[in-house]
Amino acid sequence: xxxxxxxxxxxxxxxxxxxxxxxxxxxxxxxxxxxxxxxxxxxxxxxxxxxxxxxxxxxxxxxxxxxxxxxxxxxxxxxxxxxxxxxxxxxxxxxxxxxxxxxxxxxxxxxxxxxxxxxxxxxxxxxxxxxxxxxxxxxxxxxxxxxxxxxxxxxxxxxxxxxxxxxxxxxxxxxxxxxxxxxxxxxxxxxxxxxxxxxxxxxxx
Ligand SMILES: C[S@@+](CC[C@H](N)C(=O)[O-])C[C@H]1O[C@@H](n2cnc3c(N)ncnc32)[C@H](O)[C@@H]1O
Numbered sequence: 001x002x003x004x005x006x007x008x009x010x011x012x013x014x015x016x017x018x019x020x021x022x023x024x025x026x027x028x029x030x031x032x033x034x035x036x037x038x039x040x041x042x043x044x045x046x047x048x049x050x051x052x053x054x055x056x057x058x059x060x061x062x063x064x065x066x067x068x069x070x071x072x073x074x075x076x077x078x079x080x081x082x083x084x085x086x087x088x089x090x091x092x093x094x095x096x097x098x099x100x101x102x103x104x105x106x107x108x109x110x111x112x113x114x115x116x117x118x119x120x121x122x123x124x125x126x127x128x129x130x131x132x133x134x135x136x137x138x139x140x141x142x143x144x145x146x147x148x149x150x151x152x153x154x155x156x157x158x159x160x161x162x163x164x165x166x167x168x169x170x171x172x173x174x175x176x177x178x179x180x181x182x183x184x185x186x187x188x189x190x191x192x193x194x195x196x197x198x199x200x201x202x203x204x205x
Contacts, residue, residue, distance in 0.1 A: 035100030041107025
């Protein structure tokens with residue numbers, strides 16, 4: 001990782017992901033989380049204030065040391081204990097069937113081998129455990145998809161490997177999850193090519 005990825009991008013993501021306009025979405029995706037939780041792509045902890053009190057503990061998975069340092073204020077605002085427990089969603093240092101729920105927000109776009117990460121999430125989730133997700137990805141409309149295909153290489157270069165057009169629900173289904181709640185929408189205040197969001201819950205069989 002170079003200077004840009006280590007020193008600049010985490011600060012830019014901290015600012016962009018910390019927008020107050022995203023708070024209602026974060027509140028929605030965190031609703032219903034309970035027990036032992038793993039969050040992949042914890043970033044600078046913008047979901048931390050929204051964890052319900054029913055959460056016993058959060059294992060935060062985040063590769064960027066700077067993002068983790070920038071999380072200090074959000075960690076202080078959390079009602080539940082949060083421990084940085086790993087660096088890579090593709091290889092979780094957690095036991096099989098050891099967590100009740102998982103959370104991923106705007107992260108499945110960036111993990112290089114997203115299928116491996118979803119396999120890992122399923123491995124650590126107990127049977128019937130849930131993955132709460134809020135992800136941007138492949139747009140529902142063809143005219144937006146065309147722009148996503150054009151801009152994807154630039155996005156990947158500028159935003160740390162972020163893919164614009166991953167088919168989130170298809171990826172979840174292919175990994176063996178059953179999507180039980182789903183809302184697909186364009187995020188207010190974002191260009192449509194980068195703000196085609198899927199918010200929901202998927203159950204691990
Ligand atoms: C767009 S940010 C979202 C951060 C946070 N989830 C949020 O909602 O504010 C994507 C995050 O995924 C992290 N990430 C990148 N590769 C990863 C990997 N292999 N495993 C886990 N997280 C990763 C990045 O460091 C970054 O913090």
